[in-house]
Amino acid sequence: MSESGAAQAAKCARAASFALAASDAQTRNRALTAIAEALQKNREALFAANALDLAAAEAEGLAAPLKKRLRFDEHKLADVCDGLCQLAAMEDPIGHEQLRTELADGLVLSRVSCPIGVIGVIFESRPDALVQIAALCLKSGNAVLLKGGREALHTNAALYETLRAASEGAGVPAGWAGLLTTREDVGQMLKMDAEIDLIIPRGSNAFVRSIMENSRIPVLGHSDGVCHLYLHEGCDAQMAARIAVDAKTQYPAACNAAETLLVHSAELHRALPVVAQALLDAGVTLKADERARAAIGEDRCEAAQEADWRTEYLSNVLSIRTVDSLPEAIAHINRYGSHHTDVILTDDDAAAATFFSLVDSAGVYQNCSSRFADGYRYGFGAEVGISTGKIHARGPMGLEGLCTYKYILRGHGDIVADFAQGRRAFTHRRLI
Amino acid sequence: MSESGAAQAAKCARAASFALAASDAQTRNRALTAIAEALQKNREALFAANALDLAAAEAEGLAAPLKKRLRFDEHKLADVCDGLCQLAAMEDPIGHEQLRTELADGLVLSRVSCPIGVIGVIFESRPDALVQIAALCLKSGNAVLLKGGREALHTNAALYETLRAASEGAGVPAGWAGLLTTREDVGQMLKMDAEIDLIIPRGSNAFVRSIMENSRIPVLGHSDGVCHLYLHEGCDAQMAARIAVDAKTQYPAACNAAETLLVHSAELHRALPVVAQALLDAGVTLKADERARAAIGEDRCEAAQEADWRTEYLSNVLSIRTVDSLPEAIAHINRYGSHHTDVILTDDDAAAATFFSLVDSAGVYQNCSSRFADGYRYGFGAEVGISTGKIHARGPMGLEGLCTYKYILRGHGDIVADFAQGRRAFTHRRLI
Numbered sequence: 001m002s003e004s005g006a007a008q009a010a011k012c013a014r015a016a017s018f019a020l021a022a023s024d025a026q027t028r029n030r031a032l033t034a035i036a037e038a039l040q041k042n043r044e045a046l047f048a049a050n051a052l053d054l055a056a057a058e059a060e061g062l063a064a065p066l067k068k069r070l071r072f073d074e075h076k077l078a079d080v081c082d083g084l085c086q087l088a089a090m091e092d093p094i095g096h097e098q099l100r101t102e103l104a105d106g107l108v109l110s111r112v113s114c115p116i117g118v119i120g121v122i123f124e125s126r127p128d129a130l131v132q133i134a135a136l137c138l139k140s141g142n143a144v145l146l147k148g149g150r151e152a153l154h155t156n157a158a159l160y161e162t163l164r165a166a167s168e169g170a171g172v173p174a175g176w177a178g179l180l181t182t183r184e185d186v187g188q189m190l191k192m193d194a195e196i197d198l199i200i201p202r203g204s205n206a207f208v209r210s211i212m213e214n215s216r217i218p219v220l221g222h223s224d225g226v227c228h229l230y231l232h233e234g235c236d237a238q239m240a241a242r243i244a245v246d247a248k249t250q251y252p253a254a255c256n257a258a259e260t261l262l263v264h265s266a267e268l269h270r271a272l273p274v275v276a277q278a279l280l281d282a283g284v285t286l287k288a289d290e291r292a293r294a295a296i297g298e299d300r301c302e303a304a305q306e307a308d309w310r311t312e313y314l315s316n317v318l319s320i321r322t323v324d325s326l327p328e329a330i331a332h333i334n335r336y337g338s339h340h341t342d343v344i345l346t347d348d349d350a351a352a353a354t355f356f357s358l359v360d361s362a363g364v365y366q367n368c369s370s371r372f373a374d375g376y377r378y379g380f381g382a383e384v385g386i387s388t389g390k391i392h393a394r395g396p397m398g399l400e401g402l403c404t405y406k407y408i409l410r411g412h413g414d415i416v417a418d419f420a421q422g423r424r425a426f427t428h429r430r431l432i
Numbered sequence: 433m434s435e436s437g438a439a440q441a442a443k444c445a446r447a448a449s450f451a452l453a454a455s456d457a458q459t460r461n462r463a464l465t466a467i468a469e470a471l472q473k474n475r476e477a478l479f480a481a482n483a484l485d486l487a488a489a490e491a492e493g494l495a496a497p498l499k500k501r502l503r504f505d506e507h508k509l510a511d512v513c514d515g516l517c518q519l520a521a522m523e524d525p526i527g528h529e530q531l532r533t534e535l536a537d538g539l540v541l542s543r544v545s546c547p548i549g550v551i552g553v554i555f556e557s558r559p560d561a562l563v564q565i566a567a568l569c570l571k572s573g574n575a576v577l578l579k580g581g582r583e584a585l586h587t588n589a590a591l592y593e594t595l596r597a598a599s600e601g602a603g604v605p606a607g608w609a610g611l612l613t614t615r616e617d618v619g620q621m622l623k624m625d626a627e628i629d630l631i632i633p634r635g636s637n638a639f640v641r642s643i644m645e646n647s648r649i650p651v652l653g654h655s656d657g658v659c660h661l662y663l664h665e666g667c668d669a670q671m672a673a674r675i676a677v678d679a680k681t682q683y684p685a686a687c688n689a690a691e692t693l694l695v696h697s698a699e700l701h702r703a704l705p706v707v708a709q710a711l712l713d714a715g716v717t718l719k720a721d722e723r724a725r726a727a728i729g730e731d732r733c734e735a736a737q738e739a740d741w742r743t744e745y746l747s748n749v750l751s752i753r754t755v756d757s758l759p760e761a762i763a764h765i766n767r768y769g770s771h772h773t774d775v776i777l778t779d780d781d782a783a784a785a786t787f788f789s790l791v792d793s794a795g796v797y798q799n800c801s802s803r804f805a806d807g808y809r810y811g812f813g814a815e816v817g818i819s820t821g822k823i824h825a826r827g828p829m830g831l832e833g834l835c836t837y838k839y840i841l842r843g844h845g846d847i848v849a850d851f852a853q854g855r856r857a858f859t860h861r862r863l864i
Contacts, residue, residue: 018766022789101811107800109810116822117792197822216645218823239845246847334450356840357454360549368539368843377848378541378839379533379860390548390629390836391650392824404822407810408788411800413671415678416809428811 006145006188009178010195013118013143016173021115021141023172025092028138031170032088035135036081038166042158043077049158050127057151065253069126072155080131083382087139090381093399094141100432104424107411108431113403115141117197120189121384122211124203125149130159134177136384138167140402145189145196147180156181190215200385200397205312220397222388224312224338225255227370230262230329230355232346237271239367240345241278244318246369247343249282253314255386256341256363256373260309260319262329268295268322271345276301279318288320296320309336326351330358337361339388341373341395362388362395438577438620441610442627445550445575448605453547453573455604457524460570463602464520467567468513470598474590475509481590482559489583497685501558504587512563515814519571522813525831526573532864536856539843540863545835547573549629552621553816554643556635557581562591565632566609568816570599572834577621577628579612588613622647632817632829637744652829654820656744656770657687659802662694662761662787664778669703671799672777673710676750678801679775681714685746687818688773688795688805692741693752694761700727700754703777708733711750720752728752741768758783762790769793771820773805773827794820794827 039046050072057067096113103109119142123129130148137144148156160179168174180189189196190211199219201211208223229247231240247258263272268291276286276296287304288296301320308319309332323329333342341363344355352366363373373396375383380398387393393401418424471478482504489499528545535541551574555561562580569576580588592611600606612621621628622643631651633643640655661679663672679690695704700723708718708728719736720728733752740751741764755761765774773795776787784798795805805828807815812830819825825833850856 018762018790018792021792022786103804103809103811107804213648218650218821220823236845242845242847246849250847250849250852330450352842354454356838358450360450360453361838363839363841365841366843368841368846369848371848372535372539372841372843372846373839377535377851377858379535379858379862389650391652394836395839404826406788406793407795407805407827409795409797409800409804410784411798411804413668413674414800414804415674415682416801416803417678417682419809420682426809426811430811 006180006185007192009145009180010118010189010192012175013145013178014195016175017115017117017143019173020143020176021094021117023141025095027171028141029088031138031167031172032084032135034166034170035131035163036084038162039077039081039131039159042162046072046077046155046158046162049154052154053152062151066125066151069124070151070155072127076128080128083132084135086381087135090139090399093139093403097432098405099430102427102429102431103409104414104419104426107409107414110408111405112408113405116402116404118143118145118195119402120145120147120196120199120217122147122186122199122201122203123149125151127152127155127159129202130156131163132382133384134163136382136399136402138172138176140399142402143176145178145180147186147189153181190217193217202385218392220387220389220393220401221385222255222338222340224388225257225340226259226310226312226336226338227256227340228260228262228333228337228342229258229370230333230342230344231264231267231271231275232326232329232344232348232351233264233266234348235267235271235345236347237274240271241275243343243345243367243369244275245278245282247371248279248284248318249316250369250371252316254371256370257314258318258343258370259312260321260336262321262323262332263292264329265291265322265324268292272296276320283316285317286320287317289322291322292320312338326354330355334358334360339390340386341365341370343368343370362386438612438617439624441577441612442550442621442624444607445577445610446627448607449547449549449575451605452575452608453526453549455573457527459603460573461520463570463599463604464516464567466598466602467563467595468516470594471509471513471563471591474594478504478509478587478590478594481586484586485584494583498557498583501556502583502587504559508560512560515564516567518813519567522571522831525571525835529864530837531862534859534861534863535841536846536851536858539841539846542840543837544840545837548834548836550575550577550627551834552577552579552628552631552649554579554618554631554633554635555581557583559584559587559591561634562588563595564814565816566595568814568831568834570604570608572831574834575608577610577612579618579621582613585613622649625649634817650824652819652821652825652833653817654687654770654772656820657689657772658691658742658744658768658770659688659772660692660694660765660769660774661690661802662765662774662776663696663699663703663707664758664761664776664780664783665696665698666780667699667703667777668779669706672703673707675775675777675799675801676707677710677714679803680711680716680750681748682801682803684748686803688802689746690775690802691744691751692768693750694755694764695724695752696761697723697754697756700724704728708752715748717749718752719749721754723754724752744770758786762787766790766792772818773797773802775800775802794818
C-alpha cells in the first residue's frame with residue numbers, strides 16, 4: 001500500500017469509527033462469530049497463503065523460533081476461533097454507566113464508557129495476532145489499522161481479507177479495519193494524529209522506543225521488560241529456586257521474564273546457593289556482583305558490570321546483585337527497572353506490603369513468578385499489549401484499555417448564570 | 433531558577449514521589465489543613481507579595497481582566513482555604529481495590545489505585561491556581577512541579593514557600609513540590625521524561641499545542657475549545673435563547689463557551705430569529721452562513737467564512753450555520769469541533785440519543801448550557817484541567833485523573849510452567 005494508501009485507510013477508519021461507536025453489541029458479537037466461521041471456511045486458502053510465507057522464510061534462512069511464530073496451522077486456527085467465540089460471549093465493554101450524579105434539580109450527569117475511536121496496532125510476525133487484535137478492537141467498538149510483519153505478508157493479507165468481508169457482511173461499517181504493509185505506512189501512520197487516537201506497538205525494544213519518540217499520537221506499550229526477583233531475608237529457599245527457574249527460563253524471550261535477582265545479604269550463604277544451583281541446572285548463565293559471586297563460586301558465575309542492571313537479556317542469562325536491606329532492593333528496582341513486574345520472595349507480609357507500596361511498577365508480586373503478568377492469565381480474555389506507562393492503562397491491557405468515556409448531561413433549559421448569581425444551587429447527589 | 437535548578441527540582445520530586453505514594457491519607461489530609469492554617473497565618477506577607485506583582489502589572493499596563501486574575505485578596509484566600517478543607521474531608525483516592533480475582537487456588541490478583549508519580553503543571557496568571565493544583569496533587573499522593581505565570585512571580589513564591597513549609601512540617605516528604613519560574617525551566621521540564629510522568633498545561637491554545645508537540649512525556653489538557661449548540665427541528669425557542677446567551681456570554685473567555693450555533697433549516701424562521709434577537713440584545717456579534725443571515729437580517733449579522741467554523745473567539749462573537757438534518761449537524765461537529773462539549777437543543781429524546789452516541793466529544797449535552805463542563809460543577813471538588821484527549825482522562829479532571837493503579841499478585845510459590853504443562857488450571861474467579 002502506497003503512502004497515500006495508508007492515509008486513505010486511516011481516513012476510512014476514522015469515518016467508520018463514529019458509526020461503529022454507535023453500533024449495538026449484537027452486531028459486533030455477530031460479526032465476531034461470522035469471522036470465526038469465515039476463517040474455518042477459508043482454511044485451505046489461509047494455509048496456502050501461510051505456506052508461501054513459510055517457504056520465503058525458509059529461503060531467507062529465518063531463525064527457527066521466528067519460523068515457529070510465523071506458522072498458521074490447524075492448531076492456531078482453532079485457538080483463534082476459540083478466542084473469537086469467547087470474545088463474542090463476553091460482556092459489552094461499551095455503554096456502561098460508570099457514574100450518575102444529580103448536579104441540581106432536573107440536571108443529571110452520567111459518565112458512559114465508549115470506544116477510543118481509531119487504534120493503530122503494529123505487531124510482530126505472529127499472524128494469529130492480527131485476528132486477535134482486530135477482534136479486541138471490534139468487540140470494544142474501535143476501528144483499527146493493522147500493520148503486521150513483512151514475513152507474514154501473504155498470511156496477513158488472507159486473514160485480513162477474510163475478517164474484513166465477514167465483519168462487513170455482518171453489518172459492521174465498511175472501512176473499520178485497514179491493513180498496512182510497508183515501513184513507509186508506519187511513518188505515515190505516526191503523522192495522522194487527526195485520524196488515529198492511539199498507537200499500540202508490539203515488537204523489539206528499539207522499535208517500540210522509536211515509535212514512542214516519533215509520534216504526537218499517544219502510544220501505549222512497553223519498550224523494556226527488566227523484571228526483578230528479590231530474595232528477602234528469611235525467604236523459603238526451595239520456593240525461591242522454583243520461582244527463579246520459572247521466571248527466567250519458562251519463556252526467556254518474554255517481557256515478563258526475570259532479568260535480575262536481588263539477594264538480601266543474610267541470604268548469600270542460605271537461599272542464594274540453592275537458587276543459583278537450580279538456575280545453573282536449568283542452563284542459566286549467571287552474572288553476579290562480587291559478594292554474590294563469592295557465595296556462588298567464581299568458576300560458576302561471571303562478574304556483572306554496571307550495564308547488566310539495565311539489560312533485558314531475553315535469553316537464559318540472569319544478573320545477581322546483593323543488597324543489605326529491603327529499602328536498598330526497592331531503590332535498585334525503581335532506579336534500574338522498567339516498571340513492568342517485580343517480585344518479592346518472602347513470607348513476611350509486612351515486608352511485602354512495603355514492597356507493594358514503594359515499588360513503582362505495573363505489577364508487584366509476592367511469592368510467585370513474574371511470568372503471570374499477561375492478559376490471558378489475569379483473566380482479561382486476551383491482551384492487546386502490556387503497558388509500562390502509567391497513563392490510561394498499566395500492565396496487561398484487555399478490552400478496558402481500548403475504552404474511554406464521555407459525559408452526558410441532560411437538562412431542561414439549565415444555565416450557569418442561575419448558579420453563579422445564586423438563584424439555584426448545586427446538589428451533587430450521587431445516584432450511581 | 434537556572435536550568436539545572438529545574439532538573440534538580442524534578443529529581444527531588446521523583447525521589448519524594450515514592451515515599452509520598454506510600455504515605456497514609458491521614459498525613460496528607462493533615463498537611464492540607466496545615467497549609468490552610470499557614471496561609472491564613474501568613475496572610476499579610478502574601479498580600480504584600482501580591483501588591484508587588486499588581487504594581488508591576490500596573491506599570492506594564494496589563495489588561496484589566498489579567499489584573500483581576502492576578503489579584504490575591506481576602507476573598508481569594510478564603511476560597512483557597514475552603515477548597516483545602518473540602519479536599520482534606522474528601523475520600524482518599526488512592527489505595528482503592530478496584531478488582532480482585534482468584535487466578536487459581538491460592539493465587540489472588542488485586543488492582544489498587546495509586547498516584548501517577550510526578551506531575552508537571554504549567555498554569556496561567558491566577559496565583560490561587562498554584563495552591564489548588566498543589567493541593568489536588570498532594571491529596572492524590574503525587575509530587576508536583578509548578579510553573580506559574582511571570583506576572584505572579586512574587587505571589588507564587590510566597591504561596592509556594594508557605595505550602596512547602598507547612599506540608600513538610602506535617603510529615604510530607606521534602607521535595608514533593610517544586611516551583612519553577614522561567615521559560616527555560618519549561619524547556620528543561622519537557623525533556624525530563626525519566627522524572628516527570630505527566631504534564632498538564634493550562635493556558636492559551638498556541639502555548640498548549642506547543643507543549644504537546646515538544647515533549648515525549650504524556651500531556652493531558654486541551655488546546656481548542658470550539659463548542660457547539662445545535663437547534664434541532666422542533667426545539668423550544670425560548671429555552672434555546674436562554675441557553676445560547678448563557679453558553680456564549682456568561683464567561684466568553686472560557687474553553688466551554690459556545691463558538692458555533694448550528695440551526696436545523698426548519699428552525700430558520702422559527703427558533704433562529706428568537707435566539708438571534710436574544711444574542712444581539714446581549715451584545716453578541718453574529719457571523720452566519722447565507723441562509724441563516726437571510727433569516728436574521730443582513731444588517732444585523734456578518735457573513736461567516738470557512739475559517740469561522742474552526743475559530744474559538746473567546747469573546748462575544750458567535751458563528752451560525754444552517755444544516756438540513758441531525759446527521760449533518762453531527763458531521764459538522766465531528767469535523768470542525770474540538771471534542772470538548774457540544775449541546776443539542778431538543779425535547780426529542782431519540783434525537784438526543786443519536787447525538788450522544790455519534791458526537792465524539794468529552795461532553796454531550798441536551799437542553800443545558802455548555803458552560804457546565806467544569807470539575808467543580810460536575811461535583812469533583814476541583815479540577816486540575818479539562819482534557820479533550822481520549823486517553824486516560826476525558827473532560828474535567830479531578831482527583832481520579834491524577835491516579836493510576838498497580839496490580840498486586842500474592843501467591844505461595846506459583847509458577848507458570850505448572851499451568852503451561854496442564855498440572856494446574858486457572859479459575860479466574862472474580863472476588864470483587
